[in-house]
Amino acid sequence: MTVSRGDLATLTTTGRDPLGVLSRQNSTRLEWLIPLRMTRMAQSPFTFYRGTAAIMAADHSRDPHSGIPVVSSGDAHLSNFGFYATPQRTQAFDLNDFDESAWAPWEWDLKRLVTSVIIGGRDTDRPEKVVQAAADHAVRAYVSTLTASDGYSPLERYYSHFNQEMARRHLGKASRRVLEEAAEDARKRTSARAARRLTEDIGDGRRRFIEEPPVMTHVENEVELNVDASYRQYLLSASVDIRMLLSHYTMEDIGRRVVGVGSVGTRCYLVLMRDEDGGVLILQVKQAIRSALEEYGGFPQPSALTEVTDVSGEGARVVGLQRILQAYSDPFLGHLQSSGRSFYVRQYHDMKGSVEIEELNDDAFNGYAIACAAVLARAHAQSSNARRVVDFIGGGKRIRRAIVDWSNAYAELSLEDYRAFLVSGMVEEGPRGA
Incomplete structure (x- = not known):
């Protein structure tokens, strides 16, 4: 035009x-x-x-x-x-x-x-x-x-x-x-601070997300059944140094967390990870759906991007384009597909903040x-x-x-x-x- x-x-x-x-x-x-x-x-x-x-x-x-x-x-x-x-x-x-x-x-x-x-x-x-x-x-x-x-x-x-x-x-x-x-x-705003605010001690040094419906709830059993396979898939999408780092952590709990305004209603999870000394790391796993620019704006996407999305899902699109648009990106970025849905992964509350x-x-x-x-x-x-x-x-x-x-x-x-x-x-x- x-x-x-x-x-x-x-x-x-x-x-x-x-x-x-x-x-x-x-x-x-x-x-x-x-x-x-x-x-x-x-x-x-x-x-x-x-x-x-x-x-x-x-x-x-x-x-x-x-x-x-x-x-x-x-x-x-x-x-x-x-x-x-x-x-x-x-x-x-x-x-x-x-x-x-x-x-x-x-x-x-x-x-x-x-x-x-x-x-x-x-x-x-x-x-x-x-x-x-x-x-x-x-x-x-x-x-x-x-x-x-x-x-x-x-x-x-x-x-x-x-x-x-x-x-x-x-x-x-x-x-x-x-x-x-x-x-x-x-x-x-760090993972340690988020853990203090969002989790509770359940003994033996373990922690669990505090239920606060509808903003924070625990996930259904059918979601948890896919956790191991999904986590392996995420690790394959992450860089090798992050895979090595995460080998020091075990998964303790998963909760569904409602975030934002426009994203409410899509699936978003927090994953609580713990190292052998009790240190915590929280990852956010957020559903990625088709971009509004393509779906509602109708703007055609280049074949290089659609080919990636067709194979690896919308999460791969979000991760790839974030890395282009940001000067520095979260090293924990990765993506996965589970139960026919696409997700991307990032660190939760890693010195993140906005201006009111x-x-x-x-x-x-x-x-x-x-x-x-x-x-x-x-x-x-x-x-x-x-x-x-x-x-x-x-x-x-x-x-x-x-x-x-x-x-x-x-x-x-x-x-x-x-x-x-x-x-x-x-x-x-x-x-x-x-």
Whole structure:
């Protein structure tokens, strides 16, 4: 499709069925968790937006697009960026959710991020002038970072990451302080801390996950019957050093843990591992389903990716694309298939944390939007089409106007969807723990 920069402002509102998309998603999820998903989405326009990646992908499919695909997050809203530990035990700030990752036009990710800036800014009662400035500055940061990366070699782009130098370049003092405080909080989030909070001592030095329905429950026997085979499959997908490391651990307990907003209703498990000295490690095993960018956005995927998915499942897609998009990735990443479902594996609470946008003052909110956009550009710069994106963007002025105009219109459309959702009857009184 050949389009101009200005065409990217076009938002098609005909042929939509947003609540039908949610119903279609719910039909494939654990029925007893659907009320919890609906309750979490109903909390605010921003939490609703967090759960609507599929709706937005379907809307993208009707709009003109650049036709320049890159490896995309698929759900690059403000709450899907955060901190985590690198293998070197330093902290990185990066994208942290890849369930919807796939190849897609570059602007789909950017539009999702900028729309989240607008919805999130309004949801936290910021002046409209602040919201619009943050949206504009986010697009500027994306353009400037991607353009600058075009001067680097592929190897230099690969090794780049969001560090203190980038913080000084893009952020003010208040914004840097917010990120530093969030990073400090994230450093406290470890497997040992999670074990203290989520498990109980059952004697002989052993621990067990504490039941807290519906958020934490133990798994059924039929799931446990597949554990040994699934674990062997995961080990084969992990690197050899991780296989050696995990040989020091035995599996103690498995629990089902409800996480996020959009993911509620998919299967997610925590696995408690213990070494011979009583040290703990918690792994998260999360179901991977078809990317919304492909299923609802209808964007065709390259054969190299579909061949991997056909053989190894959607978990292999999530793991592979996460490794491309992140500067550093969890060394425990791996994937498996069990009972006809795909999963990916990662470490749980390894210095992971996010920035709560409601706690940011206006200057810091603006800076945070800039930081997220710079990180997104770094991720897109890894794709071989990055130079084509830079050429398409040109000077950046028309792109800024088109992306911000589209995102403002979509923020209003999402608010209409949210209001329709609240009166639709889809929202029931959520289960305890919602």
